[in-house]
Amino acid sequence: MFMRLFANRRLFVTLLAVILLVVSIGLTRERGGLTWAEAGLKNAGAWLSGWLATPSQAVADWFGGDVVAGDGSESDRILQLKAEVARLKQENDNLKEVAGYDKEDKRSYITAKTVARSPDRWNDRVVIDRGKDDGVKKGMPVITEEGLIGRVSAATDHMADVQLMTDSGSTPGIAAQVQAKGKNVFGLIEGYDAKKKRLLLKKVPDGAELKKGQLVVTSGLSDLFPGDLLIGTVDEVTRGEFGVDRMVYVKPAARFEQLHYVMVVRDPAKIHVEEHRKELNKRKGGGD
Amino acid sequence: MVVWILTGFLSFLFLLEGTVLQYVAPQAWGSPLVWIPQLVTSGVIILSLYRGRKSGMIFGFCFGLIHDVIYAQALGVYAFSTAAIGYVAGLISRQFFSGPLVALMTTGVCQAVHLLMSYGWFRLFNMTEMPWKMALFYHIIPSVLINMVVAYPIYRGVRWILKRSHPHSVQLFD
Numbered sequence: 001m002f003m004r005l006f007a008n009r010r011l012f013v014t015l016l017a018v019i020l021l022v023v024s025i026g027l028t029r030e031r032g033g034l035t036w037a038e039a040g041l042k043n044a045g046a047w048l049s050g051w052l053a054t055p056s057q058a059v060a061d062w063f064g065g066d067v068v069a070g071d072g073s074e075s076d077r078i079l080q081l082k083a084e085v086a087r088l089k090q091e092n093d094n095l096k097e098v099a100g101y102d103k104e105d106k107r108s109y110i111t112a113k114t115v116a117r118s119p120d121r122w123n124d125r126v127v128i129d130r131g132k133d134d135g136v137k138k139g140m141p142v143i144t145e146e147g148l149i150g151r152v153s154a155a156t157d158h159m160a161d162v163q164l165m166t167d168s169g170s171t172p173g174i175a176a177q178v179q180a181k182g183k184n185v186f187g188l189i190e191g192y193d194a195k196k197k198r199l200l201l202k203k204v205p206d207g208a209e210l211k212k213g214q215l216v217v218t219s220g221l222s223d224l225f226p227g228d229l230l231i232g233t234v235d236e237v238t239r240g241e242f243g244v245d246r247m248v249y250v251k252p253a254a255r256f257e258q259l260h261y262v263m264v265v266r267d268p269a270k271i272h273v274e275e276h277r278k279e280l281n282k283r284k285g286g287g288d
Numbered sequence: 289m290v291v292w293i294l295t296g297f298l299s300f301l302f303l304l305e306g307t308v309l310q311y312v313a314p315q316a317w318g319s320p321l322v323w324i325p326q327l328v329t330s331g332v333i334i335l336s337l338y339r340g341r342k343s344g345m346i347f348g349f350c351f352g353l354i355h356d357v358i359y360a361q362a363l364g365v366y367a368f369s370t371a372a373i374g375y376v377a378g379l380i381s382r383q384f385f386s387g388p389l390v391a392l393m394t395t396g397v398c399q400a401v402h403l404l405m406s407y408g409w410f411r412l413f414n415m416t417e418m419p420w421k422m423a424l425f426y427h428i429i430p431s432v433l434i435n436m437v438v439a440y441p442i443y444r445g446v447r448w449i450l451k452r453s454h455p456h457s458v459q460l461f462d
Contacts (some may be wrong), residue, residue, distance in 0.1 A: 006449070017368060017371075017372075018365075018368075021365070021367075021368040021409075022363045023362035024362070024363050024367075025362040025363070025364045025409075025413055027361035028362045028363040028414070029361055029365070029415070030361075038357050041354065041357045045303075045306075045354075045357075045358040045456075048303055049303055049306055050305045051306040052303055052308055053307045054302070055312045056307055056308040056310075059311070060311040060316070060402055065303065076330055083356075114306070116306035116307050116310070116358075116359075117307075117309065117310045117311070118323045118359035118360075119305045119310070119325050119359065120305065120359075120406070120427075121315065121322050121323050121324065121427060122406075122407065122410045122415065122416035122418060122423070123359060123360055123361060123410070123415065123416070125361075127358070153361070163361075163374060168416040168417055169361070169410075169414070169415045169417065170418050191330065191417065194320075194418065194422065195320070195422065195427075214436055224354060228324065255317065257316050257317065257318055258311065258316050279462040
């Protein structure tokens, strides 16, 4: 009886494989953590890629693929980044002092080197060489010296995956605001138009006066992202998909072609919010 | 022994895909055309031509799974696609008169099928929202062409490894 089912083995195995694939994708996407086996493999991959990344970045710099102006040598760029970080820290301190902020809630930046990038562009991700041990957590925003590039999508102890904003998949939107004259206009960064090389800012209220060149930054109202990280500038305003809103094409400030050094933004205030929410969920017993 | 050398060779190709080639590929220099380097897939296809479909399938599955764990957001797409391609390449090699031209054509066809299949799965599970025209003309077709060219050194590499360990058995694709 059962032997007849197994008679066409090739078909049977193919069907079984497809079913397994669907089950596996269903189970493994959008989950919280990583198993130890995956974490180990990811760590090993990042470590090995690190050996190849440094020389290839140096060569790419030498050929003029440098992101920043300058003479392009590696040490020069590190210095430049350090200077930039120092300047930002100084500025941040000054501003916070003026605003009467707590010293505790100071933002810090974790500088990381990118070691690998996903070969296909359907999943645009980079692997960086800093992980939980250095304070990187899932969901943190990642910037270059030019602007926001994405968020941490997974982290192990020694490495982290960064999902870039150019990823063509369905990603949770990033709360953003346009710094228009007099007031801020809110919207959600959802998706990327690869042909135009523009980010899509959706769900912008109708009636807002938006002009080309206005700055788009992250909104401080978000639970996850600290505010005022530069995303880009307004390029073009069109009618939104719901008819009552507008969609804005945002020219990204950061370049995504070659990413050598990135910075993970660590904002203690948002981490506290996150921890508090987890605590609440646990108390309710409903969340996971 | 030869299995371990092949594993090492394919692992090296895998590392190249994510690191060195990301700085060589046209998209790193601002081109709208995208080269998706699939050296491991080429390696698996060629290996399958020599060593048979079962071996191709096993190598394809293992390296596909590694690709999934390291780069993808859900496990399974590449493990399935690369394994299937390894198997299909092995089937093709039995159907036709063997030669370097057949090896080249097989690599091209299998690369195209592999890219279409992985794009299809991504699209099906909504892991990408790229329109198919864009994916086909800007991603898949340039990738297949460049991957076919790059497959030649890989073909030489795999042949050299197999010849070194079994000097008399490899005369198929000369």
